[in-house]
Amino acid sequence: MGNNNVSSLEELQACESHQWYRKFMTECPSGLLTFYEFKKFFGLSNLTETSNAYVRSMFTTFDMNDDGFIDFMEYVAALSLVLKGGVQQKLRWYFKLYDIDGSGCIDREELLLIIKSIRAINGIPCEMSAEDFANMVFDKIDINGDGELSYEEFMEGVQNDEMLLKTLTESLDLSHIVHKIQGENINHNLRCLI
Numbered sequence: 001m002g003n004n005n006v007s008s009l010e011e012l013q014a015c016e017s018h019q020w021y022r023k024f025m026t027e028c029p030s031g032l033l034t035f036y037e038f039k040k041f042f043g044l045s046n047l048t049e050t051s052n053a054y055v056r057s058m059f060t061t062f063d064m065n066d067d068g069f070i071d072f073m074e075y076v077a078a079l080s081l082v083l084k085g086g087v088q089q090k091l092r093w094y095f096k097l098y099d100i101d102g103s104g105c106i107d108r109e110e111l112l113l114i115i116k117s118i119r120a121i122n123g124i125p126c127e128m129s130a131e132d133f134a135n136m137v138f139d140k141i142d143i144n145g146d147g148e149l150s151y152e153e154f155m156e157g158v159q160n161d162e163m164l165l166k167t168l169t170e171s172l173d174l175s176h177i178v179h180k181i182q183g184e185n186i187n188h189n190l191r192c193l194i
Helices: 002-027 035-041 047-062 072-082 087-098 106-121 130-141 151-159 162-171 173-193
Strands: 103-107 148-150
Touching: 002 035, 002 072, 035 047, 047 072, 047 106, 072 087, 072 148, 087 106, 087 151, 087 162, 103 106, 103 130, 106 130, 130 151, 130 162, 148 151, 151 162
Parallel strands: none
Antiparallel strands: 103 148
16 A cells, blocks of 8 residues: 555646756747746746846846856746745755855845835835835844854844744745646646546
């Protein structure tokens, strides 16, 4: 009986991978997702310059081999991170995303730029201004007070503050893309059954 469950799980994962591949190749027949296609895939258009820069940063973090494209394996890795990644993996990705200049630290301006961009893209009103939120983050987790968040300060500070962890996780929620893919999978599977 245990083997049947394992087999079913493996079949389900194989089917899911096949669906992801179909979705990727439908959206990107060349097999390489460009920045323009990436924005289209996420339904992002008419972005401000700041928001566009943030989306470019996100694209770059998913482009693991820095070739200017997201291939299928990078796409799967990104979706796996979003869907199944643990807190540590996601926080490492967030840090890389926030560290715009690649210095190994996040300064107040980088954090503020990302917060403003995320809010512009999500379009959800917030109680606290972006400036106040950035200041709060630094007040809480900039242990040595140098105006920069090291990787260690960021990882430890966010993990030890439930509100920050929840806010960061919710701000980078890409579940609408997952729901879109899963909806197409369900429709495809139903067509296969008919």
